[in-house]
Amino acid sequence: MMKEFLISLLHYFVDITTAVLIAAAIYLTASGKQIDSAVLWQILLSGFITALPSAVLICLDTKTEKLSWILWILHFCVIYGVTLVLLHAFGWCRITPLSALLTFFAVVFIYLFTCMVHYLIDKKHTTLMNEQLRKRYLRAEQEQKESV
C-alpha cells in the first residue's frame, strides 16, 4: 500500500509539474513576462502538494461507480482550491473572479493532461496484458487439441 502510494505520488508529481511548466511557458510567452528563479521552486512545490491528494485518491478502493465519481469531483475541487491558495501564497496573482476563472481552465487543462498521460500508459500496459491473455488461450487450446 505504501509502495503503491509513493509510486503514484512520484508519477503524479512528474506529470503535474510537467503540465504546470507547459502552462507557465505558454503564459510567459503570450504575456512576454520574465520570471524569477524562485518561481521554478514554487512550481516544483505546487506539483508536489497537488500530487499528494491525487496519490491518496488512487489508493482508495471505491466499491461503486457513483462513489468513484464523487471522489473524483471532490479531488478536482481540492486541487482547484489548493491551486488558488498557492497562487495567493506565492503572490503569482491576486484572487479576482477573472483570475479564479483562468485558474479553473488551467487546472482543467492540467487535470486532462495528467489523466490523458495516465490513460495512454495504462492503455499500453493493457495491450501487453491482452497479448499475454491471448497467448494463454492459444496455449490452452493447443493443449486441448493435443489431448484429443
Added chain:
Amino acid sequence: MRIIIETPQPDDEDVVIVRCASPDQRLITMLLAYQNANTELTGYLDDKIVRLNYQDVYYFEANESRVFAYCCSEVYEIKYKLYELEEMYTPLDFVRCSKSMIVNMEKIEYLSPLFSGKLEAHLKNGEKIVISRQYVHNLKIRLGIEEVDS
C-alpha cells in the same frame, strides 16, 4: 525451468513428476497448494444446494459479509470468507482484483483501461468488472509481465 505436459495413457491416472536438483520452498508450497486445492464448492441459491466446479465460476464477490460466486448467469452464495477463497483458488488461476472481488483469469476475455487509473475486465459472459489499481500489479505478475517483489 521448462514445463512439459504429457498426456497419460487412457488407463493411467494423472501424475505430477518434478525433476529438479533440489525443490525450493516456492515449488513445494505451489505443489502442496495444488494437491490440497478444493476444486468443488457448495453453492446456495434460495432453497437449492448446488455443487459448483471452480472452472464454472467467473468471480467471487463479498457483499455485506456474504460471499457470492458468479457463474455464467447464476449467482450462488458461498459459505467461505473471501480471503479463504483467495488462499484456496489462487493456485488455480484466480486473482484478487479488488478488496471485495476475486476473478477467474480463464474467464477474462480482454482488459481495457479506465480514466480513473483502474482497469476493466470484460468477461466471457459479457459482464464487466473493475480491477483496482493496487491489484493490477498482481494481475501483471500472473500474466508474466512483472516479477514478484522480493
